[in-house]
Amino acid sequence: MTDQPQGIVHGVVEDLELPPEPPPHGPKIWIQENLLGGDTPTARVLNGLLSVIFGLIALNILQYVTSYIFEPSRRWSAVTFNMKLMMVQAFPQADLFRIWVSVGIFFVLVSFSLVVWGGGGGRLSMFSLAKGIRNIGVLFMIVAIMHGAPETWNLVSLPLFTIDSPTAWSLARVVFFLLGLALFAAGFLYLRASGDAAKEQSVPVLSLLVAGMVIITTAIWLIKLPVPEGQFGETTASIARTTTGPWTILFAVAIGSYFLARVLVRVFDPALIKRILLFLWVFSYPIIIMVIQRKPVLLWGDILGGGPTVWWESGLGLFVLFSLIGGAVIWWLALSTDVTVGRVIAIAMGAVLAIGTWLVVNASNDWEDIIRDGVPESAALPLWVAIVAALAGIALIAAGLLIPDGIEIARVIGLIMGVVALLVWFVPMLFVVRFLLITFALTAIAAPSFGGSTQARVRVVAVWIALVFLVVVTFVLGEAETALEFQSTTFLGGFNFSILLAITGLVLSFPLGVVLALARTSTMPIFRLLATGYIELIRSVPMITWLFFGAVMLPVFLPDGITFDEIVRVIGIVAIFNAAYVAENVRGGLQSIGKGQYEAASAMGLSTVQSTALIVLPQAIRAVLPALVGSIIVSFKDTSLVAIIGLADVLFIAKSFVPGQTSPHNFLGTQPQMLFFIALFYWVFTFSFSRMALRYEKSIGLGEH
Amino acid sequence: MTEDRKPMIVSEGVKKWFGDFQALRGVTTTVGERDVVVVIGPSGSGKSTFIRCINRLEVHQEGRIAVDGIELTNDLRNIDAIRREVGMVFQSFNLFPHLTVLENITLAPIWVRKHTRTESEENGMQLLERVGIPEQADKFPGQLSGGQQQRVAIARALAMNPKVMLFDEPTSALDPEMIKEVLDVMKELAESGMTMIVVTHEMGFAREVADRVLFFDYGTIVEEGTPEHFFTNPQHDRTKLFLSQIL
Amino acid sequence: MVTPLEPQTGTSEHAKPPFWRNVTVLKWIAQIGFLTFFIWLFYILISQAVSNLEGTGIAFSWDFLAEPLGVLLGEGFNTSPGSGIEALAVGMTNMLRITASGIVAATIVGTIIGVARLSSNWIVSQVANAYIEFFRNIPLLVQIYFWQSLVLTLGELTVEEEGAAWFFATSKGIAIPWLTPRAGRWQYIALLVLGAFVTRWVYKWRVRILEEKGVETHAGSWALGVFATFLIAGWLVHPIMGLFGFLWSALAWVFGNVPVILFQLVFAALAAWLAYRFIKNFLDERRTPAGLAKLTDDDYFRLTVAGILGLAGVAFFLLGPGNATVSRLLGRDLTFSMNWGLEPIFSFLAEKFDFSTGLPLDFSRPEVVVPTRFAQYSPAVGKAFTPAFVSVWIGVTLYTAAFIGEIVRAGIMAVHRGQNEAALAVGLRRGQVLRLVVLPQAFRIVLPPLGSQYLNLAKNTSLGIAVAYAEVVQVGQTIYNQEGQTLAVFIIWMAFYSIVSLVLSGVVNYYNRKMQLVER
Ligand SMILES: Nc1ncnc2c1ncn2[C@@H]1O[C@H](COP(=O)(O)OP(=O)(O)O)[C@@H](O)[C@H]1O
Ligand SMILES: [Mg+2]
DSSP: OTTSOOOOOOSOOOOOOOOOOOOOOOHHHHHHHHTSOOSSHHHHHHHHHHHHHHHHHHHHHHHHHHHHHHOTTOOTHHHHHTHHHHHHTTOOGGGHHHHHHHHHHHHHHHHHHIIIIITTSOEEEHHHHHHHHHHHHHHHHHHHHHHTOOGGGOSSOOTTSOOOOOOSOOHHHHHHHHHHHHHHHHHHHHHHHHTTHHHHOEEEHHHHHHHHHHHHHHHHHHOEEEOTTOSSSOSEEETTGGGHHHHHHHHHHHHHHHHHHHHHHHHSOHHHHHHHHHHHHHHHHHHIIIIIITOBOOOHHHHHOBTTBOGGGSHHHHHHHIIIIIHHHHHHHTTTTOHHHHHHHHHHHHHHHHHHHHHHHHHHOOHHHHHHHSSOTTOSSOHHHHHHHHHHHHHHHHHHHHOOOHHHHHHHHHHHHHHHHHHGGGSOOOHHHHHHHHHHHHHHHHHHHHOOSHHHHHHHHHHHHHHHHHHHHHHHHHHSOBOOOOSSSOSOOHHHHHHHHHHHHHHHHHHHHHHHHHHHTSSOHHHHHHHHHHHHHHHHSOHHHHHHIIIIIHHHHSOTTOOOOHHHHHHHHHHHHHHHHHHHHHHHHHHTSOHHHHHHHHHTTOOHHHHIIIIIHHHHHHHHHHHHHHHHHHHHHHGGGGGTTTOOBHHHIIIIIGGGOOSSSOOTTOHHHHHHHHHHHHHHHHHHHHHHHHHHHHHTTOSOO | OOTTSOEEEEEEEEEEEETTEEEEEEEEEEEETTOEEEEEOOTTSSHHHHHHHHTTSSOOOEEEEEETTEEOSSBHHHHHHHHHHEEEEOTTOOOOTTSOHHHHHHHHHHHTSOOOHHHHHHHHHHHHHHTTOGGGTTSOGGGSOHHHHHHHHHHHHHTTOOSEEEEESTTTTSOHHHHHHHHHHHHHHHHTTOEEEEEOOOHHHHHHHOSEEEEEETTEEEEEEOHHHHHHOOOSHHHHHHHHHHO | OOOOOOOOSSSOTTOOOOGGGBHHHHHHHHHHHHHHHHHHHHHHHHHHHHHHHHHTTOOOOSGGGTSOOOOOOSSSSOSSOSSHHHHHHHHHHHHHHHHHHHHHHHHHHHHHHHHHHTOSOHHHHHHHHHHHHHHHTSOHHHHHHHHHHHHHTSOOOOGGGOEEOSOEEETTEEEEOEEEEOTTHHHHHHHHHHHHHHHHHHHHHHHHHHHHHOSOOOHHHHHHHHHHHHHHHHHHHGGGGGGHHHHHHHHHHHHHHSOHHHHHHHHHHHHHHHHHHHHHHHHHHHEETTEEOOOOHHHHHHHHHHHHHHHHHHHHHHSHHHHHHHHHHHTSSOBTTBOOSHHHHHHHHHHHOOSOOOOSEEEEOOEEEOSSSSOEEOSSSSEEEOHHHHHHHHHHHHHHHHHHHHHHHHHHHHSOHHHHHHHHHTTOOHHHIIIIIIHHHHHHHHHHHHHHHHHHHHHHGGGGGGGTOOSHHHHHHHHHHHHOOHHHHHHHHHHHHHHHHHHHHHHHHHHHHHHHHHHO
16 A cells, blocks of 8 residues: 555646745734743743843844954954965966866856756745845844944853954944845835735746846955955955956856857757756766866877887777777677577687686796795786686686577676676786776676667667776876876865865765665665675764774775875775765665565566666655755765864865964964854855755655645 | 366465465466456455465465466576566556656566567557557656556556466555446456456456456465356355355 | 366476576575675785784784873873773773763753744744754864864963862863762762662552552652652761672672683573574464474574574683683783773772762862962862863764754654644643643654764764864874774774664664554
């Protein structure tokens, strides 16, 4: 009964309306209901008392904060002068455009996506907009008044900061107050004037966004603030200082590409644009990191062959070899009905494996050493690797000779390739070849499930070639030196690094997390046991110990000759850590899928791999998307922990670099205010992101009702 | 009726336990080609378990089952072959909610039978026409009524060109006014010569369509016979009691 | 009418399929293959690590646990520990100190915030909302740094402040009045434990009368009264618990003098018995009137594992390693030069339980003393918290409280609105509805997520390292910086946190199950 279809309605996402606001009363009734409410007189008095106490607490905190911010001795220039440092750390000045280009790509993709998927991000009712503006106005006015309030207003005067409040109305305070008054008046008058009509009217969120961009652009061009410690001899500077131009261009690009997208969806097939966009979202990210920001020096000899590199060890050579030979095998595996071809392939692969093993062992080893120590002197190949590889080769040949069924030969090939993928770690070879062989094994195991008609076979082979391309390109780019000149260990730093860590950690953890979740819910006890053990071990130990593990211990565990950069290690650890949490989320989704779905799939003859990939995972992941989005927030907050192991993320720079600066400006002792700023910075990010996540969650109908 | 037909499903002494509970206590029967067999019996008597053993949704522990001459064992090849030949319709439809109606139907032909998409879609549309809802092809299951969903489920099972169709209480989750539309489709299927095993409480259907009726109780077949035999002259006390309660 | 029919020949009847097509065989090949691979990978990594460590000249060993090391810890029951294990013990207690008190405080603050969030009073609910949104959207590390910088901006502790007062808040930390334990505390605690059992018994007894007779028996008040009696009277009569001293010394004698082999036998028997019980219960569950049911391969797997574990346990306890372990457990062999084990523990207790009449606790105000040129808080009276402790404690408490607030709010909202209305309809007042109807039900919903917040809090105390609070990670890091035994320290970290997590989630699960039983 419980496994009825969930009835998820697709495609049509209705705009969720807010529940109707209660009819607007005068402020008197509002106060009576919301501040002095209660059934009995005692309750009303109590409520009033609570209102006063909480109100005073709130006002006090507000005063502390505002006094702290506006205190004349605060040196907020420590923030503005070091903005670039906190965002990108030591990224060279001359190459800064690379960062802007990255941001620009992101803006363009967002604009296009808004058009293609969001339909403009929905609408906001004028009523709540006006109310928001009115309330912000009130808040501004209170802040302006509180800022100058005498200290005796404080209920408790904590000796936290020495506040010498200027009681006079300085110009800034007056301006601030008037701004608040204006906002309040605008909101209030609008509500008064339009009355009930305000509830019917609404504005697209998008136009608000555009308005915001225009206002900001105008502001950064027009508003000049006095600079007390001017760096370039100026006395005033724009609030965006050196970035006025780039931001203006970026906003223009964002708005421009929005309209371009609107034209394009009319001209071309929206489904096609969607697919291209999805592709760009996935691939723009590695390209931004590896090409645009890293500025690699490409060694054409390594890529095309020539010089000291043999042609088949070059990037191009590997790509051609693997996509051709591997592609041919996979073409057959994707519809393995032709037995004769299967026999030839299995025997050929087996022969390559067996003879290759023999050659390697024979060429480089002293048999006596092997028999005596198990490991040859020259350590080319441990004995057991040779034995397993030879046996695997013989098994393949035997399968090719004995099994009269193509599909079963294909199964054996997949199995043996799985073994080979494990063996490659112990055979000396190029690192990229190891990864290509593992990729081949995975593709070979999956190919029979997803092949079939010519169409499907072409698709499988295309995926294979794309994977080969990806692996080869990643390695070529990864091995290339960067041409950037910077004074730190990596080109990544500051906020740029935090973001990279959060996204990469999460993206990499996703496949592992899914596999773990599947294993933990599997019917096979040993897989279940191992997955549960992994997940629980990771989750019971704090993240900081895992980071120490990555920074201090990981190199110890790695075999000789394999080293990774500290940043790479930390990213890997973050991914391994997140995977346990992703797995738990996905497990929740898997458990929400009725048994009937599995039964229907297997009754139709789908294999386990097929029903998992086509039926179970799509539903499970859809069900847990909100939770996964939530874990992006957690992951982003957690990246701050790398400051403890001394990596220069935005927190580390703000807390340790900036307060240590003595030239050109002396920012010693600014640590509290830098932390204040960083707190605000993180808050704005996580808060707005969680709001967007909530909106998204509601739009797919999973939020609270 | 059945003697002259080639045997399609053979079951001999099939036993099945859930933990310490024995759900099947030796079920022996044979279903011939083009036979329509209706299975009735009280709730919990093992009807579902039996037909689920036939396509290996449950694993029987003793006895043997063969479908179209293929023995049901641990052999992966046989299991695959039998699942390809046996279609199943569930009480709770079990359509895939994230796929459209047409995608639900073409899924197995594309991925299991390895047909092309165009070919499968054409065939799928024909099946939708056969069950009477071609206009719903691009909707999602959640947007259909129960009767329509069950007809999609039948079309989905038929898309694999099965030799045998199993129905596990296909109308029990439906509102009364939708039962008929599903039963009509099933009747049409029976007339076209499909071998069918139907667990149902629709006695009208049994009387009209069935070649044979099996009565299950406590995990065994207590009585079997033609519909006339069953509804006019049941032999066993438990059968009589059951029929008196249900009719 | 049914003619027995032979199946068409196609596959040979009852033929065993070849192994590469046999579902069961394939399943087990995959699992065992993977398990082998996994164990082997583990082995490779560990031996690689060990040999790499040897290569750097620091061979893996546990010796540092026993050896004296010259580190000074920021705080704890022993700030200049004599050995590695002592230092780690200080770190662990420091961690547990924050975890335990933080859990209590965060639960209280969080519940208040959660309830306030739902208040009909606009200001109250907005303040609670602001609290939640503020604290949960800023990384905890930033918050801890922030509290630290705040405490450090407090005034200096000056020589002029010498003397006692109710409260000090300076950049040296915060000092408050405190109950300091005195000599009589052991007897008093024992008496209170006894009192708890008596109270429980009294409560059940009153409830039983209530259920049988159907009259109000004030079970709660009775229980409270009994415990209060113990609390107050115990202050005077706790020396009588000195009687236990005899019991403790008797136990200490047993653990100290009975031959080890006897204890080994007991443990071995225990292992065998546990395995036997498991297998027997399992088979009993599968037994039907018609005989034993067919077992699936999963069942066989469990039985085999239970059998192997049982045998392994027996073998372990009877052989050399078992002898060593049991000796250490008893305290016959010194472990890492620590006087630890059952015998020393009971000797220690026997020493503490005497008939002398010392006060159990003693209330005192904090005091500033000037032993040298600099002022500091007196360690003897009151309670002083270091800036590191204060910043970590406030950080994790307020941070976790924000999440608990959300959980409590969601829990209360999840209690069906009908419950609320029904309760109001039978004439309960709002406060009563909350106390009697909504909160008990909400508690059940809230418990599992609350448990995971407690776990998070426990793990988050490890951020203490950022402000040099001497908890287990910080102490461990100090040790491996000095001794180089990274691998050993990591193993200790993992074991410690796993145990803490297991205990915490065990407690939560226990209550959860209890609540669910009540529901039925
Ligand atoms: N997965 C299962 N685990 C344990 N017991 C089951 C399971 N499936 C069915 N049973 C039990 O087997 C018996 C037969 O069930 P079923 O075949 O569904 O009966 P019917 O379809 O005739 O109502 C019932 O008593 C049921 O409780
Ligand atoms: Mg049933």
